[in-house]
Every structure is written in structure tokens, then in C-alpha cells.
Amino acid sequence: MSHDPENTLVMETTKGKVVIKLRPDLAPNHVERLKLLAREGFYDGIVFHRVIDGFMAQVGCPHGTGTGGSKHPDLAQEFNAEPHVRGVCSMARSQNPNSANSQFFIVFEDARFLDKQYTAWGQVVEGMEIVDKIKRGEPVRDPDSIVSMKVLADVA
Structure with missing residues (x-):
């Protein structure tokens, strides 16, 4: 399966590699932010702080608590009609719809x-079985983390 290198994220986690296809057609500004943060190394070492069985795994808080974002x-918001089904990646936010920054969930x-x-x-296109292995908890004790997250174009 070929991926558009500029719109693909390669996320190495403590459980293994996950490949995410970016959808600039759905949320162009959010996709740009994710690529910017990946290129800055923002996600490297950040933990999956909130992982709820049968629901989702959340990551992207620099404090590991769900309280922070990037600089x-x-x-x-760029709400769209894409259904939140298995493997979809979406932005976390507070009650304010325009508060998404760096935290996202799978x-x-x-x-x-x-x-x-x-x-x-x-959308996760490779490694959803890796996502399934991420340690559960709210908050998670001794959580799994993103070792590195890169744009595929920068890796190839």
C-alpha cells in the first residue's frame, strides 16, 4: 500500500510502529499542525495519558496529564462528517470547540x-494491532509513550 509521504505520519511507540494517513481534505489546519509538531519533535517521549478500553487512546499532552498543549x-475547530470508527484519529479538546492544540486520540x-x-x-492504516496493546488507564500507571513521530517524507 503506497502512502503520500507528505500526508503520512510514522509513530514509533513503546509497543511498536503505527502509520497514520493524514486527511487534509477533512481538516487542513489540524493536519498542518500535526506535521509541524512532528517536525519539531514535540511528540517524542510524550505518554498516552488516558486510555479507555473499548473507546480510545489519548496522547499529546507535554505534562502527561491532559492539561497542556504546544507553544x-x-x-x-474543523468538525467534519468523518465517522469516529476504529482507527480514526481525532483531536482532543476542552469544552470550548476551538481549543484543540496538540492532544489527539485514536x-x-x-x-x-x-x-x-x-x-x-x-486514520491508522498500519499498526492498529499495536494501538490495541497500549496500556489502559485514566490516568495510566507507567504509561506507554510515543518514542518518535515523524512525517514519512522526512524519513524516506
Whole structure:
């Protein structure tokens, strides 16, 4: 399966490699932010701080608590009709719809109640069985983490 190198993220986790196809057609600004943060090395070493069985794995807080974001400003929402089903990647946010910054989650099983309320921006295309192995918890004790996250174009 060939991937557009500029719109593919390669996420090495403590459990293995996950490949995410970015969807600039759904959320162009969020995709740009994720690529920027990956290129800055922002996600390297960040833990999966909130992992709920049958729901999702959340990552992207520099404090590992779900309270922080990057040095960049929050993003305006780009809600879309992409269904929140297994493997979909979407932005976490506070109650303010325009508060997404760096935290995102990967859906384990259908969570259609999130549709059009969170910005879906990608899909796991390889390694969903790796995502399934991420340690559960809220918060997670001794959590798994992203070892590195890169844009495929920068790796090839």
C-alpha cells in the first residue's frame, strides 16, 4: 500500500510502529499542525495519558496529564462528517470547540457520538494491532509513550 509521504505520519511507540494517513481534505489546519509538531519533535517521549478500553487512546499532552498543549495557539475547530470508527484519529479538546492544540486520540471501537463534535484528521492504516496493546488507564500507571513521530517524507 503506497502512502503520500507528505500526508503520512510514522509513530514509533513503546509497543511498536503505527502509520497514520493524514486527511487534509477533512481538516487542513489540524493536519498542518500535526506535521509541524512532528517536525519539531514535540511528540517524542510524550505518554498516552488516558486510555479507555473499548473507546480510545489519548496522547499529546507535554505534562502527561491532559492539561497542556504546544507553544502554538489553539486551533479553530474543523468538525467534519468523518465517522469516529476504529482507527480514526481525532483531536482532543476542552469544552470550548476551538481549543484543540496538540492532544489527539485514536479510536479503538466505534464512537459515533463524537461525530461532528471533534475534528477527525486521520486514520491508522498500519499498526492498529499495536494501538490495541497500549496500556489502559485514566490516568495510566507507567504509561506507554510515543518514542518518535515523524512525517514519512522526512524519513524516506
